[in-house]
Amino acid sequence: MNNFSYQKATDVNHAISIINENAENKIIAGGTNLIDLMKYFVTEAETLVDINKISDINELLELPNGGVRLGALMTNADTAYHPMIEERYPLLSKAILAGASAQIRNMATNGGNLLQRTRCYYFYDIHTPCNKREPGSGCSAINGYNRIHAILGHSENCIAVFPSDMCVALAALDAVVRISGPDGNRTVEFSDFHRLPGDTPQIDNNLKLGEIITGIELPEKGFSENYSYLKLRDRSSYSFALVSVATGLELEKGKIKEARIALGGVSHKPWRVKEAEDFLIEKTPNADNFAQAAEIILKGAQGFKDNNFKIDLAKKAIVRNCMMALDPTSQRPGAKPSL
Structure with a gap:
């Protein structure tokens, strides 16, 4: 793991200002994926910006339209076991509980779940070509061992898959992602948040440089009966x-x-x-x-x-x-x- 600095953010705007000081500064919350990537030298960070003390994005709120807003810092476990999620959005609860292990769900955050990266073997092996890790180097998976890889939406540049369980349910529920950045706040329909690889497999989603996820909004309809x-x-x-x-x-x-x-x-x-x-x-x-x-x-x-x-x-x-x-x-x- 490379050396890095560490800084705690006091609020969302403070976090945004720090990560915009350097393109290599990265947000850390649960760290269940980021630390792995750093340990395997897949990614580096100049400064880790700890957002865990930001209180206004770590809770569940009912919305006037009948929906629910999930704070980006809520853990996967707290989300899955929240009485309102279990009752009104059981599909989401079941999906979260199907992912990872109990220990990881206790640490992993909702925002981080959306931003986790592929578990493609070749992406994690820095000694093999990977367009996602090093654009233009090639895709080792296409002619390699590709049992876990994509069958839909892939390109000649990448056949990796997105690993989240939670996000599959969020896609089915038509969730909306709330984002804050240097230019203010915005929302993105969940179907438009993640990207297909195309010619830029190194870009996983449509989050802009310097932006952070602050919440996920669920519509009123949760399909709780079927x-x-x-x-x-x-x-x-x-x-x-x-x-x-x-x-x-x-x-x-x-x-x-x-x-x-x-x-x-x-x-x-x-x-x-x-x-x-x-x-x-x-x-x-x-x-x-x-x-x-x-x-x-x-x-x-x-x-x-x-x-x-x-x-x-x-x-x-x-x-x-x-x-x-x-x-x-x-x-x-x-x-x-x-x-």
Whole structure:
């Protein structure tokens, strides 16, 4: 790890002023990803700006529109177990609890979750070419071992995936990201926050230089009656998703009134296809219709030798998760959804 300075910020504006003094200054909160990146020499920091003492972005607030604002400094654990989240946004609670370990969730913050970086083996190995780490050097994963890599939205420059579970649920819920920076405050629709790799795989999101996340806003609708989060991985504890699915359904008189389906583990950002969600409107909620929606979502998917299996796995996961959303009690340990 390289040497760095350390400074505590007293409020949001103070933090912004410090990080704008030097492009190599970085925000630290929980540090569950940043410290790893520094230890492996993937990233460096001139100054770490500790924002943990900023009190006005560490709590949950109800909004006049019926929604909820999650403070960027709230931990993942406090968010997942908050009574209001468990009751009104259980999809988000389930997704958070599927991620990492209890110890990490106790440290990791909501803002940091949005900013975590890929766990691609080659990104972490500084002795291998990686366009995300060193633009123009090449992508070792394309012709390397790529079992965990992207099948959607990738480019010839990068096939890495975004690792968050929480963000898959936030994508399905149509969350909004609140941001502060040198030019003031702004909001970004969650679907527009993360980026596909294209020709600039080193840029993970649309946060501007010198900006910090201050909160995440959830709309009033939380799909608390019909929801499910499914994470398929190599082991059931502390492992990143091969494929994950967040589903929220609104049902009326035996038909689907609204559907939200977001995928994780398959792309450089949480993956949603509105065409598939629109297809399900006024359809009967059954396996056949969910399978047709899955075909729409995976249209154009391309694997790379070791991860070809993900395409079929994702389709089956979508159907299974949508069926589970019809009866959230099917998500209890040992329960099996009927397909």
